[in-house]
Amino acid sequence: MGGLRQLRVFVEVARHKSITKAAEYLHVSQPALSKSIMALEEELGMLLMIRSNKTSEITDAGKVVLEYAQKMTLLLDEMTDTLNDMTNLTRGQINVGLPPFIGSLFFPRVMAKFHHTYPNIGLNITEYGGARVVKSVEEGEFELGVAVLPIDEKLFHVYPIVEEEMKLLVYKDHHLASKDEIDIKELKDEEFIFYHEEFALHQIMRNHIIAAGFEPKILFKSSQWDLMSEMVAANLGITILPQSICNRLFNKDIKIINLKQKILWKLAVITKRDRYISNAGRTFIDFILNERL
Structure with a gap:
């Protein structure tokens, strides 16, 4: 099957509902991105996306591909994390989802201190409303999220940080x-x-x-x-x-x-229960739990 890169590109276009926005996010040109989607469609023999000037809506076939593509990219991320953990304990990139309310209140100081302590660990912070953070941790977009309790503990590991x-x-x-x-x-x-x-x-x-x-x-x-x-x-x-x-x-x-x-x-750091959490991610959780927010 076509390159994993094509699948990643497709996931981003579906997430942004726009080729323009996905191209900006991925730092690639729009023609290159469109070409990648068309190559994937050609290989699968199906139309995955209906393109208009403003938005790109995915077809029913596109929804099926998206579901599998998300699972595959999540597994690839986990593979990368696992390999990184075997070679170096204090490297890595952590994707964190934060509601804006919470981010501005507690996190600037903690993040500065964390970055000072672990300069080789990159923190990629995205601000979403709380419900979207939870959904994005569940779907694998974020390794960690911060959420307001109560939260479904059958789906997530919950590490309380503020009450x-x-x-x-x-x-x-x-x-x-x-x-x-x-x-x-x-x-x-x-x-x-x-x-x-x-x-x-x-x-x-x-x-x-x-x-x-x-x-x-x-x-x-x-x-x-x-x-x-x-x-x-x-x-x-x-x-x-x-x-x-x-x-x-x-x-x-x-x-x-x-x-x-x-x-x-009540606020807590959450991770998806069946997901591999990288050493960088675990280091960040331990760091937050040991800090007084």
């Missing part, structure tokens, strides 16, 4: 601002600045609010905690954020209040 409480943020002159502790039930008539759906916190907090007896009135959804807090400071609504984010807010227009319900934000 902290969620806090309520209100405007300084808000009618609840004089309180030290608030029951979620008291927020029934409030307008929420909420997390985007792709964040695990969206569903976690929505479940807690519904358990308190009401559906939250969501004024605005965001994927950026600094924007969420700025909107509270402008008296546009209330929000609920993890303690470590609250620790970074130095806005005198915001009052931070404890919630009567102790809602915990």
